Amino acid sequence: MIPFQYTKASDVADAVRLIAANGGAKFIAGGTNLLDLMKDNVERPTTLIDISRLPLNSVEETASGGLRIGALVPNADLAWHPLIEKRYPLLSSAILAGASQQLRNMASTGGNLLQRTRCAYFYDTATPCNKRQPGSGCSAVNGVNRGHAILGASTSCIATHPSDMCVALAALDATVHVTGAKGARAIPFADFHRLPGDTPHIDTNLAPDEIITAIEVPAKGFATHYSYLKIRDRMSYAFALVSVAAALEIKNGTIEEARLALGGVAHKPWRDAGAEAALRGQPAEDASFARAADLLLRDARPQAHNDFKVDLARRAIIRTLTQAAHGTPQSQSNKTIQ
Amino acid sequence: MQDGAVHPGASPSPLPEKVSVTLIVNGIERRFSVLPWVSLLDALRDHLDLTGTKKGCDHGQCGACTVLVDGRRINSCLTLAVMRDGAHVTTIEGLAANGALDPLQQAFIDHDAFQCGYCTPGQICSGVGLIAEGRAKTADEIREFMSGNICRCGAYPNIVSAIQQAMGAKP
Numbered sequence: 001m002i003p004f005q006y007t008k009a010s011d012v013a014d015a016v017r018l019i020a021a022n023g024g025a026k027f028i029a030g031g032t033n034l035l036d037l038m039k040d041n042v043e044r045p046t047t048l049i050d051i052s053r054l055p056l057n058s059v060e061e062t063a064s065g066g067l068r069i070g071a072l073v074p075n076a077d078l079a080w081h082p083l084i085e086k087r088y089p090l091l092s093s094a095i096l097a098g099a100s101q102q103l104r105n106m107a108s109t110g111g112n113l114l115q116r117t118r119c120a121y122f123y124d125t126a127t128p129c130n131k132r133q134p135g136s137g138c139s140a141v142n143g144v145n146r147g148h149a150i151l152g153a154s155t156s157c158i159a160t161h162p163s164d165m166c167v168a169l170a171a172l173d174a175t176v177h178v179t180g181a182k183g184a185r186a187i188p189f190a191d192f193h194r195l196p197g198d199t200p201h202i203d204t205n206l207a208p209d210e211i212i213t214a215i216e217v218p219a220k221g222f223a224t225h226y227s228y229l230k231i232r233d234r235m236s237y238a239f240a241l242v243s244v245a246a247a248l249e250i251k252n253g254t255i256e257e258a259r260l261a262l263g264g265v266a267h268k269p270w271r272d273a274g275a276e277a278a279l280r281g282q283p284a285e286d287a288s289f290a291r292a293a294d295l296l297l298r299d300a301r302p303q304a305h306n307d308f309k310v311d312l313a314r315r316a317i318i319r320t321l322t323q324a325a326h327g328t329p330q331s332q333s334n335k336t337i338q
Numbered sequence: 339m340q341d342g343a344v345h346p347g348a349s350p351s352p353l354p355e356k357v358s359v360t361l362i363v364n365g366i367e368r369r370f371s372v373l374p375w376v377s378l379l380d381a382l383r384d385h386l387d388l389t390g391t392k393k394g395c396d397h398g399q400c401g402a403c404t405v406l407v408d409g410r411r412i413n414s415c416l417t418l419a420v421m422r423d424g425a426h427v428t429t430i431e432g433l434a435a436n437g438a439l440d441p442l443q444q445a446f447i448d449h450d451a452f453q454c455g456y457c458t459p460g461q462i463c464s465g466v467g468l469i470a471e472g473r474a475k476t477a478d479e480i481r482e483f484m485s486g487n488i489c490r491c492g493a494y495p496n497i498v499s500a501i502q503q504a505m506g507a508k509p
Contacts, residue, residue, distance in 0.1 A: 003354050006374035006420055032416045035377070036397050048374065050421055076410075080473065100486020101471070102464065103398060105410045106417060236485035333474075333482040 001038045005047040009054060012179055012213060018049045020181045020209040027051045027211060029072055030107040032099075033115040041125050042116075042132055052108075056213055059083060065219030068177075071110030071212040075165065076101060078109055088217055089329065090226040090247055094168035096332040097230040100237050110212035113166060113176065113192065114204065117159035117267075118239055119148070130156045131200040138200075145303035147241065150310055152266040157200030158303060161193060161268050162239050168228060170269035171245040171261040174217050180210035193268030200267070222247030222259065227323035229316055229330045229337065230263070236335075240264035242313045244320035248284065255279045260292065260321070265300075265313055272296040284325040286318065293317035357420045363388065364432025372419050379403045381419035382429060390430040390459045394488075401487030404460035404467070405429050411467025413486075430459035433466065442466055445500035453491035461487045465501045477502070 009015035009027075019025050024046030028034055031052075037043035056070040059081050067083060078084055079095035099107065121127045121139035128137035140148055140158050148158040166189075174189040193204050206212065225248035232238040243263035249256045258279035262270040275296035282288035293314045300310045319337060323330055328338055356371040363386060370385045379396070382388045382405070391414060394402030398413040405414045406428040433440035442465050445451070452458045464487045468474050474483040480498050489497065 001375050004374060005352075005354050006357060006418070028418075028421070031418065031421065032398055032413070035416050035418070038375075039397065048418075052421055100398075100401065101468070101483050102401060102404055102411050102413045102486045103416075105467075106412050236482055331478075333476070333479040335478075 001041070002044050002046075004045055006050065007047060008050045012054060012056070012211060015049060015051050015054065015211050016179060016181055016209060018047075019211070022047050023208070025049055029111045030074070031111075032103050032107045033111065037116060037123075040123055042123055051211065056110075062216060066217050069109055069215045069217070071108060071214055073109045074105055075099070075107045075109065075112060076104035078165075079104065087221040087223055088168075088172065089223055090221075090228055090245055091165070091168045091172060091217070093226070093228040093329060093332055094164045094243075094245060097228055097243070098164035109165075109215055112163055113169075113212065113215075114206070115162060116203065118162045119159040120144070122159060131159060131196075131203075134199070134201045141303075144305060146305040147239070147264075148303050148306060149266050150300045150302045150306060150313070151262075151270050151297075152195045152268070153301065153303075154196045154198065154200070156198050157196035157267065159196065159200065159267060160264055161203075161266070163269070164228070164230060164240065164243060164263060166193070167243055167245045167261045167263035167269045169215065169217070170271055171247050171259040172217050172221070173259075174215050176206075176212060177214040177216060178206060178210045179213050180207050184213070186216075189269075190271060196267045220257075222249065222324075225250055225324045225327060227320045227329040228332075229320040229323065231312060231316055242309055242316050244313075244316045246317075246320040246324040248279075248321070248324045250284050250325060253283055255282050255284050255288065255325075258292070260296065260317065262296070262313060262317070265309065270296075279321075286322065289318040289321040289325075290314075292321070359419050359423045361386075361419075361422060361424075362426045364428060374418065374420050376419050377415050378405070378407075378417045378419050378422055378427070379414035382414060382427070385419075388429050388431055391463075392456055392459055394457070394460075399488070400457070400460075401464060402457050402460040404464045404487065406463055406467055409467075409470060411464050428463070428466075430463060433462065440466065442469065442500065442504040445503040446497075448503065449496045449500040450493075451496040451500040452489070452493050457487060457489045457491075461489065461497055465497070465504065468501065469505055475505075 026045035028048045056072040060068045079092045121129045127139040176187040230243040245261045247259040258276045275292040360369045392402040394400035396415045398416040403415040474480045
């Protein structure tokens, strides 16, 4: 870790002023990912602006029937918030599928969106990495890439986004509220994270002088037909090889509305409008789910070491949609997959 | 800590100074000064001489550094002491009260829930946090919500039994 200055922001406006005035500064909230990266010299801020005590830690109902989640609500509190558990159990389930309780107690909602990839080469400062050092090359393309992307990758970067929570937020059509020097704006969740292209060092469309203030979820919570299924190398406390968030509205056996988002397969939570459209109006049964899975994976390009992810994703999609249709969501404690 | 490298784009800053921090550790107010990059873990061990909290991976992966901050279990290696100014911190040294072990400490002895003991302070603080949360009830749930604490000796079944005993659940 390199030495840095430490300062506390007194309010959101102060935080924006401080970050705009110092190009080497970073915000710190939960710190669980940033401090980890600083210890490895991957992140090297010259100043940390502590925003952890700003009053952005409430969950409030919106006029349109949704919820506005303060950016500093800890992940654990969000997963166990009565309104989230009741109306957005997909979000609760996805959060509990990630990290450990200690980390969920620290990590903030906004910080979860901004966590960096866990690609081993990104962490290893002795190796080239376009995300860490633009233009230096990608060590994963010809390296050990079992955990890497099968969708939306580029020749510059094949890293995946590590979050579980974001997969659910993508499926729920959340909105990210941010404030910057030029004022406040709202970013649809699908536009928040970026594909790597030739600028993999830029993870999101959040401007350098902007701060996330809240995440809004719309009224539709899919509390009846949902499931979050996470497949990983060990039963708990590991990043996803493939994860699936599925949410359905079903009437008389016919799918009226469908949401499908994948984690562990791309540089951002992966949604496919075509796959979701193919589910609408169809019977809630295996054949429909298989068609959607095939559509979503039609452009999948596995790396040298992760052919298996394509078939794993296909099966996980079908299984998760089945769980959602049956109203039997995946338990995050008993890992038996029904 | 200082690597001496030149960082293009970084504005020249004055050398960071120590920051005064007050923590209420195991019920006792402790005031000290630390540089901004000192983790809560290092502050406890190196500045307050509370070495019961263990430094394992120092990256939030093993759970050996688990302490309770304002009643919640966290990894003390992944938070800065300066960020916790004013907080109530409970470490393994603060769990026993009036000469009596915490019920979970006694349960770890009763169930032989450790071998080498290095992960044990973190396991016990984590378990105390788990019991306070009141969410995990079944063995599956205890295993899931203790998954942030690694035991290299593999005492997991006994750790689950110890937590069940302390919860008042039937093993």
